[in-house]
Amino acid sequence: MPGTPRFLPRCGACLAAAARISPVADHGPAGMPSRTGAAMTDESIWVGLLDLDRSQPVAAVGGPLADRHGEARILVRKHGAPLGYVTVPAQPEATLTGRARAAAEVALADAVRQHDQWDSGGADAWAAAVACPRRFAGLEYPGVTVVICTRNRTAGLETVLRTFQRVDCELLEVLVVDNAPSGPATRELVAGLVAEDPRLRYTCEPSPGLSRARNHGIAAAKYDLIAFTDDDTRVDPTWPLAIAAGFAADPEAVCITGLVASSSLDTGPERYFDSRYSWGEAFEPRRYDLAAHRHPSGLYPYSAGIFGTGANFAVRRAAVERLGGFDPLLGAGSPGRGGEDLDIFLRLILSGGRICYLPSALVWHQHRADTQALGEQIYSYGYGLGAYLAKHLGDGRLPVVMLGHGLRRVAAVRQRMRQASTAGQMQAHGKRLAWDEARGVLAGAVRYYRSSRQASRVARGG
Numbered sequence: 001m002p003g004t005p006r007f008l009p010r011c012g013a014c015l016a017a018a019a020r021i022s023p024v025a026d027h028g029p030a031g032m033p034s035r036t037g038a039a040m041t042d043e044s045i046w047v048g049l050l051d052l053d054r055s056q057p058v059a060a061v062g063g064p065l066a067d068r069h070g071e072a073r074i075l076v077r078k079h080g081a082p083l084g085y086v087t088v089p090a091q092p093e094a095t096l097t098g099r100a101r102a103a104a105e106v107a108l109a110d111a112v113r114q115h116d117q118w119d120s121g122g123a124d125a126w127a128a129a130v131a132c133p134r135r136f137a138g139l140e141y142p143g144v145t146v147v148i149c150t151r152n153r154t155a156g157l158e159t160v161l162r163t164f165q166r167v168d169c170e171l172l173e174v175l176v177v178d179n180a181p182s183g184p185a186t187r188e189l190v191a192g193l194v195a196e197d198p199r200l201r202y203t204c205e206p207s208p209g210l211s212r213a214r215n216h217g218i219a220a221a222k223y224d225l226i227a228f229t230d231d232d233t234r235v236d237p238t239w240p241l242a243i244a245a246g247f248a249a250d251p252e253a254v255c256i257t258g259l260v261a262s263s264s265l266d267t268g269p270e271r272y273f274d275s276r277y278s279w280g281e282a283f284e285p286r287r288y289d290l291a292a293h294r295h296p297s298g299l300y301p302y303s304a305g306i307f308g309t310g311a312n313f314a315v316r317r318a319a320v321e322r323l324g325g326f327d328p329l330l331g332a333g334s335p336g337r338g339g340e341d342l343d344i345f346l347r348l349i350l351s352g353g354r355i356c357y358l359p360s361a362l363v364w365h366q367h368r369a370d371t372q373a374l375g376e377q378i379y380s381y382g383y384g385l386g387a388y389l390a391k392h393l394g395d396g397r398l399p400v401v402m403l404g405h406g407l408r409r410v411a412a413v414r415q416r417m418r419q420a421s422t423a424g425q426m427q428a429h430g431k432r433l434a435w436d437e438a439r440g441v442l443a444g445a446v447r448y449y450r451s452s453r454q455a456s457r458v459a460r461g462g
Contacts, residue, residue, distance in 0.1 A: 043070030045265035046090050050100050052078045052112070057097040061364060062264035065093050072096060075261055076104045079119065080133035080238050082259055082359045083111040084283050111283065127285045129249035130358050136241040139248060142225060143171035144240045144314070147217030149210055150231040151179045151333070154189045156366070157231040161190070165197050166237045173222045174200045179333065180208035210331030211340045218317055218325065227256075227314035234263060234364045242361035243314045250287065254319035254353035255345065257308025258361025259283070269374035272424030272433065273367040276378075276416060279309050282359065289354040301349045302392060308355070310341030312363045315348075323347050330387055335451035336444060338384020343391065371429055378433050382440025387448035389441075 046069035048058040058074055065072070069090040076083045086103040090096065104112075118124070118131040129135065146164070150157050157176070164174050174197075178186045181204065190202040205216035218226055227243050229235060239258070246256040260279035265271050274280070287293040288307060297303050320326070323344070331340035345355060368374040417437075421430025 044068045044267070045070070045087075045271065046072045047263060047265055048072055048074040048096075048100070050074050050076050050097070050104065051080070052076060052083075052101070052104065058100055061261075062266070062366075065090060065096070067091075068266075072100070073265060074100045074104075076100070076108055078112060078115050078132075080236075080360065081115055081131055082261075082283055082362060083115060084108045114284075126249055126287070130242070130246050130285050130356070131360060133238040133242060133360050136238065136245045139241065139245055141169065141171055141241065141244050142248075143173075143223035144169070144225045144227055144244055145173040145175055145217075145221035145223040146227045146229065146235075146240065147175050147177060147214065147221065148229060148231055149177045149179055149205075149213035149217065150186060151208075152182055152185070153231045154185050157186065158189055158193070159366075160229065160231055160233050160235065161193055161197075161200065163234040163237075164199070167235065167240060168237065169240050171223070172199050172240055175217055175221060176200065176202050177213045177217045177220075178202065178204045179210070179213040180206055209328055209334040211326035211328045211334060212331075214331070214340065215325040215328075218315075218320060221317065224317045225314060226317055226320075228310065228312075229363055230311045230365075232366045233260075233311055234366075236362040236364075239361055239363060242358055246356050246358050246361065247314075247316070250354065250356055252289070252354045253287075253316075253356045255307075255313060255315050255348050255355040256361060257313045257345075257355060257357045258363065259359045260309055260312045260363055260365050263364035263366050264369070267369045268424040268426055268429075269371050270367040270369055270424075272420045272426055272430070273374060273377075275423035276420035277309075278305075279311070279365065282357065285359065286357040287354060288349060288357070290349060290352065293354065301346060304342035304345045304388070307345040307349075308341075308357060311365055312361065313341065313345075314361075315344075319348060319351075319353055320344065323351060327391070329448060329451050329455065330384065330391070332380070332384075336384055336387030336448050337380045337440075339386075339388035339391075339444070340384075342385070342388045346388075346392065371426075375429075375433060375436050379436040379440040382437035383444035383447070384440075386441035386444030386446075388444075390445040390448040391452065 046065050047061040049061055050058045071087055072090040073085055073087045075085055086100055086107055088099045088103050115131065118128040119134065121128050148157065148160065161174065176186065176190050187202055190200055194200050203216065203220050205213045214228065225244060225247055227240065242258065243256050247253055262270065262274040262280055265274055288295060290301070294300060295306055297306065326340045327343050328334060330336040330338065330343050332338060349355060368377050417434045426433065
């Protein structure tokens with residue numbers, strides 16, 4: 001891959017960041033606002049969930065409503081299908097549900113009509129099959145293995161594992177891959193929870209690196225449909241069914257991705273992350289491949305962030321095994337620190353596969369709550385993105401695509417960073433976070449280039 005480190009400084013970190021972000025205008029449906037009524041505030045934002053077809057009040061997602069909450073951001077669903085967000089004043093609590101319903105009736109009217117059309121078996125048979133969880137009931141469920149790779153983070157792991165107790169799927173395996181642990185805490189946690197849910201299983205991958213852990217999980221999985229989530233998420237009860245429905249609706253699908261919604265927006269760093277990354281902004285099912293389902297972006301398919309994120313995706317085992325698995329030079333704990341999700345999405349597409357994005361496959365993500373932890377995460381994200389780009393710049397088509405179309409995206413990326421800084425009230429920290437991301441991109445590109453050359457020499461016996 002000669003010349004890789006020289007290209008990245010020329011095109012800049014904003015070009016690289018364009019490969020990850022996926023604006024709502026590109027990814028979501030026209031006329032379906034994702035954050036209706038949202039305003040930037042220095043007050044905490046309460047996160048709630050409202051099901052239009054049920055009589056229950058708005059449910060808390062990350063914690064109870066308190067005086068510190070100036071606004072409430074509420075994910076609105078019908079039949080379990082996410083339709084979009086409404087943002088309303090958080091107080092008074094007694095009228096919150098009524099005000100949220102009224103806001104949804106106006107702001108999400110088009111989304112409700114579209115859902116009703118799909119739910120009745122509308123013109124788009126594929127979308128109708130995957131959009132509404134109510135239609136999953138008659139599905140011939142083939143079984144899904146959920147792989148959660150973790151290392152020394154038992155608190156978050158216990159939270160996500162307990163959410164599976166609400167998942168009513170008998171043919172479900174939840175496989176915890178303990179990656180290079182420093183002690184027995186994870187094994188002991190899983191052993192204690194197995195009595196409550198025998199679908200849980202523990203295994204250990206002694207070699208560090210998220211890609212190695214993911215590959216271990218694929219090899220050890222009981223079922224051939226393998227879903228991945230992280231130890232800082234909580235899964236919706238219909239998540240495995242939505243994944244199975246996605247594969248059943250499209251035999252050509254090799255990967256399913258889904259909606260990742262923010263579970264808490266109490267702190268500035270949480271609001272910054274929520275605004276910076278577009279994980280929870282698209283509410284229309286989409287398909288991607290190299291033929292009939294191409295994204296209009298000039299960066300496609302190298303703008304792999306449009307496909308989804310590593311916190312919520314599933315694959316057919318055979319499709320990933322044909323590609324040789326996840327790249328061990330990418331992912332947390334590896335030289336690349338990240339990017340293994342972007343890499344596998346791109347390789348699946350380039351190999352002729354199809355990726356389906358389903359909002360009904362919902363998980364909630366707990367963002368970093370303090371500035372230091374956010375800065376470390378942002379740097380690692382940039383690092384992984386740089387490593388991903390360094391790997392694929394060896395393709396002679398990619399530099400031209402990135403330089404031409406990527407330059408036109410610089411303004412959009414900068415605007416996204418400014419928006420995130422305002423949303424999180426980060427002030428001077430916002431510029432530092434942007435710089436951390438840029439430094440990470442360049443450092444990750446150089447590190448991956450050097451590591452891949454060293455691996456090549458070792459493979460040749462040199």
